[in-house]
Amino acid sequence: MLRYTLRRVLEFIPTIFIAVTLIFVITRLVPGSPITALIGNQSVDAAKIDAMAQQLGLDRPVWEQYIEWLPRVVTGNFGQSMFFSAPVVDVILDRFPVTFSLTFLALIVTIAIGIPIGILSAMRRGGIFDYFGNVLSSLGMALPPFWLGFMLMLVFAVGLQWVPASGYRPIEFGFWNWFSRLLLPVAALSVSQIGLVVRMTRSTMIEVLGTEYVGMARTKGLRERTVILKHALRNAMIQIVTVIGLVFALGLGGSVIIENVFALPGLGELITTAAVRRDYPTLEGGIFYLTLVALAINLVVDLAYAYFNPRIRYS
Amino acid sequence: MMKSADATEVLPSPHARSGLWTLWSMMRSEPMLLGGGAVLLLLVLAAVLIPVVMAIDPLSINVTQKLLPPSPEHWLGTDEFGREVFDRLVIGAHLSLRVGFAATALTALVGITLGALSGQYRLADSIIGRFSDALMIFPGFVLAIMILAAIGPSEFNVVLAVVVLYVPRVIRTVRASIIEYRSADFVQAARAVGVGDMRLLVVHILPKSFGPVMVQLTFGFAWAILVEAGLSFLGLGPPPPDPSWGNMISAAREFIRTAPWIMIAPGLMITATVLSLNLIGDGLRDLLDPRLQSQVNP
Numbered sequence: 001m002l003r004y005t006l007r008r009v010l011e012f013i014p015t016i017f018i019a020v021t022l023i024f025v026i027t028r029l030v031p032g033s034p035i036t037a038l039i040g041n042q043s044v045d046a047a048k049i050d051a052m053a054q055q056l057g058l059d060r061p062v063w064e065q066y067i068e069w070l071p072r073v074v075t076g077n078f079g080q081s082m083f084f085s086a087p088v089v090d091v092i093l094d095r096f097p098v099t100f101s102l103t104f105l106a107l108i109v110t111i112a113i114g115i116p117i118g119i120l121s122a123m124r125r126g127g128i129f130d131y132f133g134n135v136l137s138s139l140g141m142a143l144p145p146f147w148l149g150f151m152l153m154l155v156f157a158v159g160l161q162w163v164p165a166s167g168y169r170p171i172e173f174g175f176w177n178w179f180s181r182l183l184l185p186v187a188a189l190s191v192s193q194i195g196l197v198v199r200m201t202r203s204t205m206i207e208v209l210g211t212e213y214v215g216m217a218r219t220k221g222l223r224e225r226t227v228i229l230k231h232a233l234r235n236a237m238i239q240i241v242t243v244i245g246l247v248f249a250l251g252l253g254g255s256v257i258i259e260n261v262f263a264l265p266g267l268g269e270l271i272t273t274a275a276v277r278r279d280y281p282t283l284e285g286g287i288f289y290l291t292l293v294a295l296a297i298n299l300v301v302d303l304a305y306a307y308f309n310p311r312i313r314y315s
Numbered sequence: 316m317m318k319s320a321d322a323t324e325v326l327p328s329p330h331a332r333s334g335l336w337t338l339w340s341m342m343r344s345e346p347m348l349l350g351g352g353a354v355l356l357l358l359v360l361a362a363v364l365i366p367v368v369m370a371i372d373p374l375s376i377n378v379t380q381k382l383l384p385p386s387p388e389h390w391l392g393t394d395e396f397g398r399e400v401f402d403r404l405v406i407g408a409h410l411s412l413r414v415g416f417a418a419t420a421l422t423a424l425v426g427i428t429l430g431a432l433s434g435q436y437r438l439a440d441s442i443i444g445r446f447s448d449a450l451m452i453f454p455g456f457v458l459a460i461m462i463l464a465a466i467g468p469s470e471f472n473v474v475l476a477v478v479v480l481y482v483p484r485v486i487r488t489v490r491a492s493i494i495e496y497r498s499a500d501f502v503q504a505a506r507a508v509g510v511g512d513m514r515l516l517v518v519h520i521l522p523k524s525f526g527p528v529m530v531q532l533t534f535g536f537a538w539a540i541l542v543e544a545g546l547s548f549l550g551l552g553p554p555p556p557d558p559s560w561g562n563m564i565s566a567a568r569e570f571i572r573t574a575p576w577i578m579i580a581p582g583l584m585i586t587a588t589v590l591s592l593n594l595i596g597d598g599l600r601d602l603l604d605p606r607l608q609s610q611v612n613p
Contacts, residue, residue, distance in 0.1 A: 015452060141593060147585065158572050253456060275461065275549070
């Protein structure tokens with residue numbers, strides 16, 4: 001297990017390296033554009049533009065910028081945000097709890113609803129429950145999450161007025177103050193994830209139910225209950241658990257747009273506003289940290305999977 | 316299991332009937348494919364024919380008629396500039412379908428080419444493999460956000476971003492099927508009678524990947540429409556005043572309390588289009604290979 005862990009952690013390093021390099025290459029596709037974005041419509045003389053370019057290091061050759069940029073970035077330093085006049089790292093750390101609350105709650109909701117429906121669908125394959133599970137999961141995956149967010153807002157915040165429409169309160173302001181503002185975003189984010197988890201759980205479970213050891217358990221004359229709970233479900237769960245990592249990564253990706261809808265001051269909202277304003281240091285930092293968290297979670301899930309399933313370690 | 320049994324019974328019939336008839340029998344055995352196909356056909360026909368038979372003007376501003384609810388005169392109501400929501404919806408469909416189609420076609424072209432190269436040549440494989448792995452580590456469509464922030468919002472750039480995000484998946488599929496069939500008996504036989512490497516790849520091996528790639532591209536089409544809508548919503552898509560379903564939703568957010576109809580209609584259109592494409596994808600998958608699993612889009 002130690003060797004496997006080491007190997008996976010070592011594999012993690014080039015991946016991060018490639019990710020930051022890609023971030024660098026993409027954000028510098030159009031040279032000088034951060035300055036154009038910064039000055040906007042103001043009339044600024046050429047000397048000042050040069051000074052800004054120098055300050056941002058944009059006057060030097062790209063590879064030189066890269067050599068200087070890479071070691072800083074690897075240690076998490078993305079420089080000053082162009083709009084917040086604060087270090088990017090501080091801005092990001094400030095916003096992380098919001099994104100974490102949102103994606104973590106959505107993950108719990110997704111698992112609690114998605115996995116049982118998927119298992120039941122597989123057990124009653126072709127039945128009416130399976131049919132409705134299939135229809136609803138297809139629909140759930142087709143709804144644009146941001147639009148669903150607005151529809152929920154329209155019904156539950158504007159119409160019924162059960163919860164506030166948008167904004168965020170830290171949990172220190174009281175549980176309900178925190179929770180009520182997250183209910184709709186979590187629901188909007190969870191729906192498509194639930195659709196996905198239902199389908200993946202269902203197909204995994206169907207696969208397991210078709211294996212020889214399940215057939216054997218049935219042939220032995222075990223009760224259906226025992227076959228499902230003791231033999232099929234246990235083995236299926238090992239694979240289903242890996243879905244958690246996937247859903248968390250999906251949630252982090254989806255939170256970007258949901259935070260924008262509900263004006264949640266999280267990492268995703270930071271990324272989208274930075275993208276529109278072309279605040280490159282903030283954009284680079286935001287995407288780097290978001291990707292890092294997604295990768296780290298996947299690593300943890302992979303290690304957990306290998307721990308429970310020794311065949312993986314030795315292959 | 317029932318479904319796949321039906322499908323295999325129907326499949327061997329091309330010798331007996333015409334191609335069109337075979338297609339119809341195949342479609343009939345997959346209600347999802349049929350339903351999804353019908354809805355999509357209806358949407359495309361509506362988008363193409365409505366501007367022909369009706370006077371559609373998505374840009375005409377009429378300040379005396381702004382924010383009116385749906386009525387017999389204004390089928391889906393009017394927006395904050397007094398423009399017809401219905402007209403904008405129809406023209407918005409052009410954009411969504413165009414972006415989806417262009418992105419899918421380009422993804423197919425690039426994905427199949429690069430996939431074939433990586434399946435065939437070891438050096439190409441290690442280079443292309445590294446890049447596609449790197450592109451796939453970013454969660455969701457943050458990579459698309461970053462690309463559009465760098466190269467600026469436009470319809471073509473949205474297509475480009477979708478292709479960059481989706482192409483690694485197609486490359487993997489093509490590569491996997493080439494590796495799977497490279498040592499198959501029929502390939503060995505062809506090689507034995509002196510068929511060259513290139514011809515072997517293009518004529519004998521590559522067509523084997525078309526089924527899985529078709530399924531994947533159908534889901535990719537649906538996903539492209541969702542991404543376009545999302546990017547347009549964030550203000551990174553094709554810029555207003557030209558309507559897209561995404562930027563209609565974006566503009567409508569200010570009026571969600573007073574004029575919710577502006578927002579409801581485009582969202583329903585996106586849902587219907589994506590759902591029909593996903594159903595077609597599911598149907599195709601069941602038809603071609605029931606073992607294939609659900610597609611997981613980024």
